[in-house]
Amino acid sequence: MMKRIYFVSLTALVFSTIGKASGVASPTIVTTSGKLVGVNDGAGGTCIFRPILKPYAHPPTGDLRWTPPAALISSQTVDASKLGPSCFQQFAFATQSVIIPIFNTPPPPSENEDCLYLNIWAPESIQGTPKAAIFWMYGGILSFGTASLPHYDGTSLAKNQDVVVVSINYRTNVFGFPSGGANTTEIPLNQRNLGLLDQELALQWVRQNIHAFGGDPNRIALMGHSAGADSVTWFLQRHPTNPPFQSAIMLSSAFLVGTTPTTYEQAWTTFATAVGCTQPAGMQRLRCLKQVPGSKIHDYFNSPTAPPMFAALLDNITVFPNPVNRILDHKAARVPILQGGMQDDGSIFAVGDTDVGAFLNATFGPGTITQAELAPLYPGLSGFQEISQITRDFGFLCSTSIHTNAYVQSGATNVFRYIYGAVFADLQKFPDLGAYHSSELPELFGTFNLTTATGSEVQLSNTFQTIVASFAKNPFVSPSPAWPRYDPNDTTLAKLAYDGNVVLTNVVQAVSPAQLDMACTAFWNKILLLPPTVAGLV
Structure with a gap:
């Protein structure tokens, strides 16, 4: 018997009561945000609820722009059968020709400042043993991204693996991570990582309501x-005891990199002046900025004259200094971890770059790191290939190595680390990308192109979904045969989907991490463990 999947897109983060949705074309879940009317997937398997009018918080517009999300209580009936808008996105002008085709094509239905909603894909039957839930957060340098992209459709994952899939929108760029300058009367320091506060409120809603699905x-x-x-990783740091989640799955994390102390003051002032708010720093300037149309702010930040991207700031509430020490001191959540990255995580960030010296100067500052001192770490590589590997190591691989090693050193036992190597021709949007950053996501969500995918790609999608769902269901055992718990001093790093191995029984090749982490151990770790800096990638 085929499963049905219900989909619901919730634009209201509120407390709910149990409602039953089964066997109907427009299933309804009763919540205190209202009656959420979803849609059956039509193929037998999932039901989907997608609200487009009701945010999981009050719309963060007008006077509520740059304020923490506020939960919304409502009793209205909501059409939850359509995807809601994306939050306003920012694509760095210089890289739009590469980033947009990979991360925003096809685009979301629309972009809007009123965007705080979540989507739920739930199997038809809500009877019996409650199902594991996967809470998905998109990437995008904290500058772009949305839960409304077709790539992140949870139907296949929910249907094939009998789990509930949740995806959320959260604010990014200047809307989600405003600096407010040095004057904390504009935006208090504890309200500058709004996108992370959005995520917390979304998880709170899921904790309180997921039983209804x-x-x-x-x-x-x-x-x-x-x-x-x-x-x-920031969730882990914020919840050292009694975490509101059972496990954590991190794909290509840039943990440790790109966090500044408390402010992007000059960028904030440049932005304020550009949109016509020339008052001195303070509440008068903030009132002016809140009156600027969101579309005007969006257009400015996607223009050639926009200042650097805004990102998360150290506030000792949502983001903490010395995160490795926090892990070692048991000040981070002690939950099972599945973490890894891509063989070619850096390639899309190197498209069009061939001058290694110029890249190093632009990334780390003139003369800070030279090509000569890196040459022994990347023998035989030059130009694009060398830049790609440097970016992978500094931006992603070494961060993952540091994070997983710290957890193991702290005594954590359920840590599983991987590197993913599958390359499929129909996913190569630019030459020589290899197993690039995000190319595993079509396999994870089952949203690969059915007309161009090979049999191996289809098989790997099923295998990768099984691995992830198995970990979500029971993270205290290996998520796949022959995948040992991670020990940096043993053959416990899982190479996933190398050499055409795509079925569950052979997808894992356990190897020592020493060779893969060689450049990290020899050079990059000491850079990454320096005090926070604006250099690098997120």
């Missing part, structure tokens, strides 16, 4: 990619 609030797996994976 057949989910188990005690078996929630946080899962994120890139900046979404960084968000998972």
Whole structure:
């Protein structure tokens, strides 16, 4: 008997009561945000609820722009059968020609400042044992991204693996991570990482309501990619005891990199002046900025004259200094971890770059790191290939190595680390990308192109979904045959989907991490463990 999947897109983060949705074309879940009317997937398997009018918080517009999200209580009936808008996105002008085709094509239905909603894909039956829930957070340098992309459709994952899948929108760029300058009367320091506060409120809603969709609030797996994976690490840091999740899955995290102390003051002032708010720093300038149309701010930040991207700031509430020490001191959540990255995580960030010296100067500052001192770490590589590997190591691989090693050193036992190597021709949007950053996501969500995918790609999708769902269901055992718990001093790093191995029984090749981490151990770790800096990638 085929499963049905219900989809619900919730634009209201509120407390709910149990409602039953089964066997109907427009299933309804009753919540205190209202009656959420979803849609059956039509193929037998999932039901989907997607609200487009009701945010999970009050719309963060007008006077509520740059304020923490506020939960919304409502009793209205909501059409939850359509995807809501994306939050306003920012794509760095210089890299739009590469980033947009990979991360925003096809684009979301629309972009809007009123965007705080979540989507739920739930199997039809909510009876019996509550199901594990996967809580998905997209990447995008904390500057772009949305839960509304077709790539992140949870139907296949929910249907094939009998789990509940949740995806959320959170604010990014200047809307989600405003600096407010040095004058904290504009935006207090504890309100500058608004996108992370959005994520917390979304998880709170899921904890309180997922039972209405057949989910188990005690078996929630946080899962994120890139900046979404960084968000998972910050969740771990914020909840050292009694965490509101059971496990954590981090795909290509850039943990440790790109966090500044408390402000992007000059960028904030440049932005304020550019949109016509020339008052001195303070509440008068903030009132002016809140009156600027969101579309005007969006257009400015996607223009050639926009200042550097805004990102998460150290506030000792949502983001903490010395995160490795926090892990070692047991000041981070002690939950099972599945973490890894891509063989070619850096390639998309190197498209069009061939001058290694110029890249190093632009990334780390003139003369800070020279090509000569890196040459022994990357023998035989030059130009694009060398830049790609440097970016992978500094931006992603070494961060993952440091994070997983710290957890193991702290005594954590359920840590599983991987590197993913599958390359499929139909995913190569630019030459020589290899197993690039995000190319595993079509396999994870089952949203690969059915007309161009090979049999191996289809098989790997099923295998990778099984691995992730198995971990979400029971993270205290290996998620796949022959995948040992991680020990940096043993052959416990899982090479996933190398050499055409795509079935569950051979997808894992356990190897020592020493060779893969060689450049990290020899050079990059000492850079990454320096005090926070603006250099690098998120």
